[in-house]
Amino acid sequence: MNILIVATNRYGSPVPVMPVGACLVADAAEKAGHRVRVLDLMFEQNPLDALKSELDKSNPDFVGLSVRNIDNNDMQNPVAFFKDLKPLVDTIRSKTPEPVVLGGAAVSVMPEELLRYTGADWAVLGDGEVIFPKLLAALSQGEIPGKIPGIAWLEDGVFKKNTGYVTRFSDGCLTPNFHRWINVRAYLSRLSTIPIQTKLGCHFKCIYCTYRKIEGHDYRLCAPESIIDAIKNLAAIGLRDIEFVDNVFNSPYDHALAICEGLARSRPGARLQSLELNPLFIDDTLLTAMEQAGFVGIGITVESASDAVLNGLQKGFTAKDVYNAAQVIQRHHLPCLWIFMFGGPGETEATVRETLRFAEQCIHPKDVAFFNTGIRIYPGTELEHRAREEGILAIPTSEMLEPVFYVSPAIDLDWLTETMHNALAAHMNYINSNTIGLSFLPAMNRLGYRLGVKSPLWRHTRLIRRGLRVFGMDV
Numbered sequence: 001m002n003i004l005i006v007a008t009n010r011y012g013s014p015v016p017v018m019p020v021g022a023c024l025v026a027d028a029a030e031k032a033g034h035r036v037r038v039l040d041l042m043f044e045q046n047p048l049d050a051l052k053s054e055l056d057k058s059n060p061d062f063v064g065l066s067v068r069n070i071d072n073n074d075m076q077n078p079v080a081f082f083k084d085l086k087p088l089v090d091t092i093r094s095k096t097p098e099p100v101v102l103g104g105a106a107v108s109v110m111p112e113e114l115l116r117y118t119g120a121d122w123a124v125l126g127d128g129e130v131i132f133p134k135l136l137a138a139l140s141q142g143e144i145p146g147k148i149p150g151i152a153w154l155e156d157g158v159f160k161k162n163t164g165y166v167t168r169f170s171d172g173c174l175t176p177n178f179h180r181w182i183n184v185r186a187y188l189s190r191l192s193t194i195p196i197q198t199k200l201g202c203h204f205k206c207i208y209c210t211y212r213k214i215e216g217h218d219y220r221l222c223a224p225e226s227i228i229d230a231i232k233n234l235a236a237i238g239l240r241d242i243e244f245v246d247n248v249f250n251s252p253y254d255h256a257l258a259i260c261e262g263l264a265r266s267r268p269g270a271r272l273q274s275l276e277l278n279p280l281f282i283d284d285t286l287l288t289a290m291e292q293a294g295f296v297g298i299g300i301t302v303e304s305a306s307d308a309v310l311n312g313l314q315k316g317f318t319a320k321d322v323y324n325a326a327q328v329i330q331r332h333h334l335p336c337l338w339i340f341m342f343g344g345p346g347e348t349e350a351t352v353r354e355t356l357r358f359a360e361q362c363i364h365p366k367d368v369a370f371f372n373t374g375i376r377i378y379p380g381t382e383l384e385h386r387a388r389e390e391g392i393l394a395i396p397t398s399e400m401l402e403p404v405f406y407v408s409p410a411i412d413l414d415w416l417t418e419t420m421h422n423a424l425a426a427h428m429n430y431i432n433s434n435t436i437g438l439s440f441l442p443a444m445n446r447l448g449y450r451l452g453v454k455s456p457l458w459r460h461t462r463l464i465r466r467g468l469r470v471f472g473m474d475v
């Protein structure tokens with residue numbers, strides 16, 4: 001069959017992210033014997049015109065839409081990306097009667113709502129490179145796709161899904177042939193990194209999290225040797241800025257350590273990053289291995305340094321673990337981005353002050369702290385139940401594609417905004433979503449690339465903020 005896969009994401013902040021999922025799915029469909037084309041809308045001036053002309057060219061029997069983001073998860077400057085989908089589906093429908101299937105992280109998070117909103121025929125939940133070829137085979141043989149694990153659809157207006165187990169990483173196929181499908185240079189020239197996953201699944205139970213909906217609760221680990229080989233191959237073709245996009249990179253600890261030690265031994269010459277470290281599994285052994293492996297930046301997602309909030313979020317670690325992790329990080333030379341989230345259950349003025357005190361005392365000025373405010377509420381999460389109980393959320397799930405946020409009723413948003421404004425003014429290494437949501441961030445990424453700046457750009461936060469302030473900007 002002729003297959004067209006459309007990578008719909010056009011968001012350029014903090015960097016445009018390469019559509020790794022769409023490319024993996026394209027690779028898999030081609031391997032299954034189909035003629036596949038990918039249309040990446042990221043840099044298209046006019047996405048609907050680009051889609052129309054691609055549909056004319058490829059005359060597809062089947063169109064897959066890769067949907068990454070529902071919205072930008074930002075309470076201060078919300079942008080709803082899901083609204084771009086309807087005109088895309090309408091354009092496809094105007095040109096062809098063939099089936100339209102949705103896939104991508106956003107679809108795993110809110111499949112029913114996205115199927116209803118777009119009117120697409122099928123949704124693939126999770127691992128598209130395994131499920132999509134099976135769906136194509138079923139449809140081409142007139143079989144019922146609903147028997148395939150990982151498929152969702154609407155039947156007489158009723159949402160149905162098959163949530164059977166899917167195996168992944170079985171063929172060691174970790175990285176797609178990016179050059180075959182997308183304009184890699186366009187991404188690299190905007191400081192994008194090459195994404196790679198080392199595992200799926202998460203054992204933690206944070207109350208707001210959607211990741212287990214996407215990847216499942218059980219770990220599905222990729223063999224460390226396969227990961228090391230994949231990184232060597234990427235580096236050998238010049239794709240050296242590589243980012244681990246696991247939900248948590250350092251859990252299970254032994255798996256992460258084996259990968260880092262293997263990379264330290266084989267030295268592929270890659271510049272590695274991960275923004276998803278959990279403070280529970282940070283120690284000198286792992287950080288030493290990461291330094292030797294070629295890491296150039298790490299991010300640690302602690303959300304808070306207050307036990308009341310960490311408990312409320314059910315993070316599975318304590319403020320003591322956060323302080324311990326900070327001590328270990330200070331003993332090493334890896335630039336670190338600390339990620340916090342204000343407004344969770346249990347947040348008060350006192351807990352915000354506790355977290356800010358931690359940041360002042362324990363985050364080195366050359367490292368960076370990112371403070372988010374408000375937590376996006378997703379259907380089916382513990383946070384949704386809590387928000388409904390507390391009267392914060394009253395709309396039905398069908399309306400939750402529009403971003404809705406939780407902020408602890410015990411916190412005054414004006415006070416928090418003022419407090420953060422003052423904290424950012426006093427610390428040039430602090431950023432919040434207003435700073436990274438800057439409309440000119442994409443231009444800054446391009447300028448950075450031309451000036452020879454290497455990813456991650458956040459390492460230069462102090463310099464950038466100072467520079468922009470000289471030009472009179474309130475950042």
Ligand code: B12
Nearest residue numbers: 021064066069070071072073103104105124127128195245
């Ligand atoms: C790593 C990550 C990042 C990194 C990306 C780094 C990089 N170089 O790529 C950073 C930190 C930059 C980032 C930023 C953002 N992210 Co992010 N990110 C992730 C994370 C953890 C992994 C994404 C990933 O690469 N997965 C690996 C690939 C292989 O999987 P995949 O793309 O999902 O593809 C698979 C399936 O979805 C499916 N599939 C994909 N396409 C298609 C197409 C078809 C036709 C089919 C059938 C199947 C299919 O098959 C693929 C292979 O198995 C996810 C959470 C998660 N666990 O998925 C959030 C996630 C994708 N991010 C999210 C968001 C919101 C954002 C941001 C808007 C802001 C934010 N607050 O984080 C920005 C947007 C950036 C941008 N420019 O678009 C949301 C998106 C959904 C939503 N809730 O709206 C997620 C799901 C997290 C969440 N909060 O729920 N992110």
Ligand code: SF4
Nearest residue numbers: 202204206209211247
């Ligand atoms: S540790 Fe991360 S991925 Fe796991 S449940 Fe918590 S927020 Fe989600």
